[in-house]
Amino acid sequence: xxxxxxxxxxxxxxxxxxxxxxxxxxxxxxxxxxxxxxxxxxxxxxxxxxxxxxxxxxxxxxxxxxxxxxxxxxxxxxxxxxxxxxxxxxxxxxxxxxxxxxxxxxxxxxxxxxxxxxxxxxxxxxxxxxxxxxxxxxxxxxxxxxxxxxxxxxxxxxxxxxxxxxxxxxxxxxxxxxxxxxxxxxxxxxxxxxxxxxxxxxxxxxxxxxxxxxxxxxxxxxxxxxxxxxxxxxxxxxxxxxxxxxxxxxxxxxxxxxxxxxxxxxxxxxxxxxxxxxxxxxxxxxxxxxxxxxxxxxxxxxxxxxxxxxxxxxxxxxxxxxxxxxxxxxxxxxxxxxxxxxxxxxxxxxxxxxxxxxxxxxxxxxxxxxxxxxxxxxxxxxxxxxxxxxxxxxxxxxxxxxxxxxxxxxxxxxxxxxxxxxxxxxxxxxxxxxxxxxxxxxxxxxxxxxxxxxxxxxxxxxxxxxxxxxxxxxxxxxxxxxxxxxxxxxxxxxxxxxxxxxxxxxxxxxxxxxxxxxxxxxxxxxxxxxxxxxxxxxxxxxxxxxxxxxxxxxxxxxxxxxxxxxxxxxxxxxxxxxxxxxxxxxxxxxxxxxxxxxxxxxxxxxxxxxxxxxxxxxxxxxxxxxxxxxxxxxxxxxxxxxxxxxxxxxxxxxxxxxxxxxxxxxxxxxxxxxxxxxxxxxxxxxxxxxxxxxxxxxxxxxxxxxxxxxxxxxxxxxxxxxxxxxxxxxxxxxxxxxxxxxxxxxxxxxxxxxxxxxxxxxxxxxxxxxxxxxxxxxxxxxxxxxxxxxxxxxxxxxxxxxxxxxxxxxxxxxxxxxxxxxxxxxxxxxxxxxxxxxxxxxxxxxxxxxxx
Numbered sequence: 001x002x003x004x005x006x007x008x009x010x011x012x013x014x015x016x017x018x019x020x021x022x023x024x025x026x027x028x029x030x031x032x033x034x035x036x037x038x039x040x041x042x043x044x045x046x047x048x049x050x051x052x053x054x055x056x057x058x059x060x061x062x063x064x065x066x067x068x069x070x071x072x073x074x075x076x077x078x079x080x081x082x083x084x085x086x087x088x089x090x091x092x093x094x095x096x097x098x099x100x101x102x103x104x105x106x107x108x109x110x111x112x113x114x115x116x117x118x119x120x121x122x123x124x125x126x127x128x129x130x131x132x133x134x135x136x137x138x139x140x141x142x143x144x145x146x147x148x149x150x151x152x153x154x155x156x157x158x159x160x161x162x163x164x165x166x167x168x169x170x171x172x173x174x175x176x177x178x179x180x181x182x183x184x185x186x187x188x189x190x191x192x193x194x195x196x197x198x199x200x201x202x203x204x205x206x207x208x209x210x211x212x213x214x215x216x217x218x219x220x221x222x223x224x225x226x227x228x229x230x231x232x233x234x235x236x237x238x239x240x241x242x243x244x245x246x247x248x249x250x251x252x253x254x255x256x257x258x259x260x261x262x263x264x265x266x267x268x269x270x271x272x273x274x275x276x277x278x279x280x281x282x283x284x285x286x287x288x289x290x291x292x293x294x295x296x297x298x299x300x301x302x303x304x305x306x307x308x309x310x311x312x313x314x315x316x317x318x319x320x321x322x323x324x325x326x327x328x329x330x331x332x333x334x335x336x337x338x339x340x341x342x343x344x345x346x347x348x349x350x351x352x353x354x355x356x357x358x359x360x361x362x363x364x365x366x367x368x369x370x371x372x373x374x375x376x377x378x379x380x381x382x383x384x385x386x387x388x389x390x391x392x393x394x395x396x397x398x399x400x401x402x403x404x405x406x407x408x409x410x411x412x413x414x415x416x417x418x419x420x421x422x423x424x425x426x427x428x429x430x431x432x433x434x435x436x437x438x439x440x441x442x443x444x445x446x447x448x449x450x451x452x453x454x455x456x457x458x459x460x461x462x463x464x465x466x467x468x469x470x471x472x473x474x475x476x477x478x479x480x481x482x483x484x485x486x487x488x489x490x491x492x493x494x495x496x497x498x499x500x501x502x503x504x505x506x507x508x509x510x511x512x513x514x515x516x517x518x519x520x521x522x523x524x525x526x527x528x529x530x531x532x533x534x535x536x537x538x539x540x541x542x543x544x545x546x547x548x549x550x551x552x553x554x555x556x557x558x559x560x561x562x563x564x565x566x567x568x569x570x571x572x573x574x575x576x577x578x579x580x581x582x583x584x585x586x587x588x589x590x591x592x593x594x595x596x597x598x599x600x601x602x603x604x605x606x607x608x609x610x611x612x613x614x615x616x617x618x619x620x621x622x623x624x625x626x627x628x629x630x631x632x633x634x635x636x637x638x639x640x641x642x643x644x645x646x647x648x649x650x651x652x653x654x655x656x657x658x659x660x661x662x663x664x665x666x667x668x669x670x671x672x673x674x675x676x677x678x679x680x681x682x683x684x685x686x687x688x689x690x691x692x693x694x695x696x697x698x699x700x701x702x703x704x705x706x707x708x709x710x711x712x713x714x715x716x717x718x719x720x721x722x723x724x725x726x727x728x729x730x731x732x733x734x735x736x737x738x739x740x741x742x743x744x745x746x747x748x749x750x751x752x753x754x755x756x757x758x759x760x761x762x763x764x765x766x767x768x769x770x771x772x773x774x775x776x777x778x779x780x781x782x783x784x785x786x787x788x789x790x791x792x793x794x795x796x797x798x799x800x801x802x803x804x805x806x807x808x809x810x811x812x813x814x815x816x817x818x819x820x821x822x823x824x825x826x827x828x829x830x831x832x833x834x835x836x837x838x839x840x841x842x843x844x845x846x847x848x849x850x851x852x
Contacts, residue, residue: 007053011054014050014054014057019050020047020050020057020060020061021060023043023046023047024047024060024061024064024067026043027040027043027044027047027067027070027071028066028067028070030043030070032074037079037081037082040074040082040085041081041082041085044071044085044086044088044089045085045088047061047089048085048088048089048091048092051089051092051093051095052092052095055095055096055738056738056741056742057738058092058093058095058096058098058099058738059096059098059099059738059739059741059742060742061089061093061099062093062096062098062099062102062103063102063742068102068106071086071089072106072108072109072112074086075087075090075109075112075113075116076112076115076116080121080122080124080125083116083121083125083128084124084125084128087113087116087125087128087129087131087132088128090103090109090113090132091128091131091132091135094132094135094136094138095135096737096738097139097737098737098738098739100135100136100138100139100142101141101142101145103136104136104142104145104146107149110136110146110149111149111150113129113132113133113136114129114133114149114150114153114154114157116128116129117129117130117133117154117157117158117161118157119157119160119164123176123177123179123180126157126161126180127179127180127183130158130161130180130183130184130186130187131183131186131187133146133154133158133187134183134186134187134189134190137187137190137193140193140194143190143193143195143197144193144195147190147195147196147197151195151196151197151200152200154197155197155200155201155204156200156204158184158187158188158190159201159204159205159206159209161180161181161183161184161187162181162184162185162188162206162209162210162213163208163209163212163213164177165177165181166212166217169217170217171216171217171218172216172217172240173213173242173244178242178243178244181213181244182243182244182247185213185244185247185248185251186247188201188247188251189247189250189251189254191251191254191255191258192250192254192634193634194258194634194635198255198258198259201255202255202263202265205273206251206255207265207273207274207277208273210248210251210252210277211273211276211277211280213242213244213248214236214237214240214245214248214277214280215233215236215237215240215280216236216239216240218236230279230283230332233276233279233280233283234283234284234287237280237283237284245305246302246305249281249305249306249308249309250305250308250309252277252281252309252313253308253309253311253312253313254312254633256309256312256313256316256318256321256325257312257315257316257317257632257633257634258632258633258634259316259317259318259320259321260317260318261317261318261319262318262319263318263320263321264320265320274321274324275324278313278321278324278325278328279328281306281309281310281313281325282310282325282328282329282332283328283332284306285303285306285307285309285310285329285371286329286332286333288302288303288306288307289333289336289340289371290335290336290340292340292343293336293339293340293343303363303367304363304366304367304370307367307370307371307374308370310325310329310374311370311371311373311374311439312633313325314326314329314374314377315373315377315630315633317632322377326377326378329374329377329378330378330380333375333378337375337380337381338381338384340371341372341375341381341384341385341388342384342388344368344371344372344375345372345385345388345389345390345393346388347364347365347368348365348368348369348372348393348394348397349388349389349393351365351397351400352392352393352394352396352397352400353396354400362408362433365433366408366432366433366436369397369433369436369437369439369440370436372385372390372394372440373436373439373440373443376440376443376444377443382444382447385444385447386444386447386448386449390440390444391441391444391445391448391450392450392464394437394440394441394444395441395450395464395467395468395471397433397437398434398437398438398441398468398471398472399467399471401431401433401434401437402434402471402474402475407430407431407433407434408431408432408433409426409428409429409430409431409432410426410428410432411426426481427481427482427483427633427634428481428483428484429480429481429482429483429484430481431480431484434475434480434484435481435483435484435487438475438483438484438487438488438491439483439487441487441491442487442490442491442630445491445494446494446628450464450465450468465495468491469492469495469497472488472489472491472492473488473492473497473501475488476488476489476492476500476501476502477501477502477503482635482636482637483633485500485637486631486635486637489625490625490628490630490631493625493626493628496601496602496603496604497599497600497601497602498594498599498600498601498602498622498625498626499594499597499598499599499600499622499625500598500599500621500637500638500640501597501598501599502598502640502729503729504598504640504642504690504728504729505596505597505598505599505640506597507689507690507729508536508596508597508686508689509596509597510689511533511536511596511685511686511688511689512532512592512593512596512597514533514685514688514689515531516699517533517655517684517685517688517698518531518532518533518574518685519533519534519574519575519653519655520532520533520534520537520544520545520574520575520576520577521574521575521576521577522544522577522579522588522592523576523577523578523579524579524583524585524588525578525579525580525581525583526585528585530588530589530592532544532592533653533683533685534575534652534653535642535645535650535653535654535683535685535686536595536596536642536685536686537595538644538645538649538650538653539641539642539643539644539645539650540595540596540640540642541591541595541617541618541619542649543616543617543618544577544595544617545575545577546575546577582612583609583613584606584609586606587606587609587610587613588613590602590606590610591610591613591614591617591619594614594619594622595619598638598640602626607626610622610626611623611626611627614626621637621638640729641727641728642686642727642728643724643727643728645683645686645727646680646681646682646723646727647669648669648670648671650681650683651669651670651681653683654670654681654682654683655683655684655708656681656682656683656684656687656708656709656710657675657679657680657681657682657708657709657710658679658680658682658687658709658710658712658719658723659675659677659678659679659709659710659711659712660677660678660679660712660714660715660716660718660719661711661712661713661714661715662677662678662715662716662719664678664716665678666678666679666716668681678716678719679709680719680720680723682723682726684698686726686727687726690725690726690767691726691765691766691767692766693764693765693766693767694710694765697710712761713757713760713761713764714754714757714758714760714761715753715754715757717750717751717753717754718753718754718755718757718758718761721754721755721758722758722761722770725769725770725773731758731769731770731773731774731777733773733776733777734751734752734777734780734781736780736781736783736784736785740781740784740785741784741785745787745788745791746791748781748785748787748788749788749791749792749795752777752778752781752782752788752792753792753795755774755775755777755778756774756778756792756795756796756799756801756804757799758770758771758774759771759774759775759778759796759799759801759803759804760799760800760801762774775803775804775807778792778804778807779807782807782808782811783811786811786812786815789808789811789812790808790812790819790824790825790828792804792808793805793808793809793812793828793832794827794828794832796808797828797829797831797832805832805835806835809832809835809836809839810839812836812839813836813839813840813842813843814840814843816836816837816839816840817840
């Protein structure tokens with residue numbers, strides 16, 4: 001149980017004595033029936049404890065295939081003590097993302113885990129199986145992989161664990177079953193992810209199960225009308241408070257958020273349990289609102305889960321759920337709605353003016369923002385919100401959030417999530433004060449007078465709008481969560497700004513006006529035309545391209561026909577697309593601007609045309625913004641990614657080959673290619689938009705500008721990373737996790753050499769961002785594990801990358817004397833050794849020790 005220095009000392013002792021390897025060897029040699037079973041369970045228990053306390057140890061277990069095969073044989077063992085010990089070991093491994101993926105790849109193992117959820121097993125085994133499933137589904141990918149095996153069976157067993165206690169006619173959860181119900185609730189938070197499991201939850205009557213946990217197993221068909229009274233429902237919920245309640249609200253909220261638009265519970269003469277569940281949530285939330293006007297409830301943390309559930313229901317894409325929730329909320333807040341809303345706005349105004357720290361009472365502020373967002377769906381309160389400057393208050397809170405270095409994530413304030421949502425990216429992002437401010441503002445902006453007219457002179461309102469727009473654009477261009485970025489884009493659409501600004505799109509903007517490399521011509525009926533680039537259209541809007549290149553064909557656009565022609569222009573193949581006579585030239589240009597940059601400014605008179613064009617082009621996110629449709633909760637949202645044209649889809653438009661300085665054998669995906677040297681088929685327009693050096697080369701008229709191949713002075717691994725940056729805007733990195741810290745030193749050096757090469761090339765090709773990002777990767781990896789430092793310093797010296805040499809020297813310096821005595825520095829240049837010696841002296845002086 002020790003912490004701090006002693007904790008580190010114990011781990012060093014475990015490493016020195018190779019304890020994990022010893023346990024692994026003993027487990028592999030274990031023979032059931034010959035050795036006592038207690039020997040097996042004791043070893044797995046010790047190994048599990050180590051894996052929980054020292055995460056870096058997990059790699060040594062999940063990467064040991066022989067050990068994994070041996071342990072799998074004991075999974076599902078009839079002896080519950082063995083089954084539990086194995087499931088606990090797997091849970092500890094699943095805390096590592098790599099470990100979870102390794103487990104999920106073992107189909108027979110996951111099938112045994114699902115079987116362990118069954119009611120034929122002891123409760124203790126089922127609880128551990130639920131825990132393991134929960135850990136495996138911590139990510140959307142993990143959830144998808146596990147449910148792809150047998151989604152219905154998994155959901156059925158979770159539902160049975162949630163509601164199986166009712167079979168004994170108990171009115172409340174028996175004490176001995178509470179741990180299993182709580183664990184099943186945690187596992188049922190898989191409902192946060194999109195997937196087919198939602199339909200199975202509904203098919204297995206999740207609404208009735210949640211309701212019974214919430215108010216007790218007391219509803220019959222004859223009692224329904226009586227129980228629907230507000231007083232009875234609220235009393236039942238209050239009398240049946242359990243630790244499961246916050247989870248019930250979360251599950252209900254996620255189910256509502258992912259409901260299909262036309263979903264409707266089928267009554268067939270039975271009580272509509274979903275209706276009662278919605279009423280319960282609204283009753284509890286509004287009861288807390290009313291109490292909050294005069295004083296805070298005894299535990300503020302009780303408010304957030306139920307308020308959030310109501311929010312997700314009123315904004316549900318399902319018409320039935322959102323209608324029921326809004327009607328319930330509207331009826332229940334009538335007696336005190338005006339007073340409460342003014343109380344909320346007054347509290348938030350203090351926050352917006354900066355008189356109170358934005359995180360001083362974060363949970364109370366978050367709850368106020370959630371409830372304001374819910375009220376914003378009720379038309380009868382729009383005037384009151386407007387009169388109390390609700391939009392300006394939210395705008396100022398957003399500004400304060402962006403200025404603050406402190407962010408509040410949901411798991412940090414929702415205590416029931418802290419033990420089961422570790423290291424999971426939340427759709428809301430890592431600042432839910434910002435998220436809920438944007439959520440509320442997205443609903444209110446359409447009713448505000450905060451108008452931004454580009455044709456009029458500046459005014460106070462104009463200035464306020466400009467500041468808000470600037471803040472929203474900053475959110476779009478930064479690394480905020482997908483939810484905040486979507487709502488920022490949605491709000492911007494009310495100012496005529498449509499799309500999702502990003503750094504790659506900004507680089508591609510110059511390509512829109514580049515004529516020399518264009519290979520597609522869009523012909524309008526009025527004689528105008530736009531010359532564009534097939535590679536970019538193929539990645540972003542293939543519907544504007546000819547479906548076949550070998551002949552003329554017809555396609556329909558808005559009820560009319562387009563004639564596609566193929567011709568030759570400027571000694572290169574030009575694909576001509578004749579547009580419909582209903583296509584406006586300005587509207588088409590805005591579509592192209594969005595395709596090239598991800599963002600466009602639209603005047604009101606073009607909206608109708610753009611709605612039709614965006615729908616035809618299947619630009620679904622632009623279409624949603626134009627039609628003012630909200631994105632469903634948890635939706636991945638848009639991405640600006642051109643990497644698809646590196647595949648065969650982009651080969652017809654490839655006009656340049658990048659060849660690596662490597663002797664590796666690499667298979668080319670281009671079937672007609674016969675080059676043996678490692679290479680990538682690329683596109684001049686994409687490369688030149690991000691690289692001034694290449695643009696100058698292509699335009700120079702020199703011999704190199706006409707060459708079909710550019711020899712890039714970097715290895716294959718570096719070239720792959722560089723091309724990915726050109727086409728996605730992101731340089732692939734290395735996460736210094738347990739895998740990195742445990743792989744062979746030579747493999748570490750090999751992976752890092754690619755980034756050293758990129759640093760060198762970045763200087764030559766004027767790729768400042770590539771150089772900076774590569775340097776960050778090298779620095780973080782060397783700080784995490786110093787083993788590769790000497791090799792990287794040696795390689796960086798040859799390429800004159802002295803910044804990297806300095807970073808490596810800082811990591812080597814503490815071990816300078818030891819390495820020098822061992823002779824491990826002999827291959828380094830004298831200049832580098834002098835740097836190491838000087839760095840070592842500085843370190844000893846900082847430590848207050850006398851230099852030797």
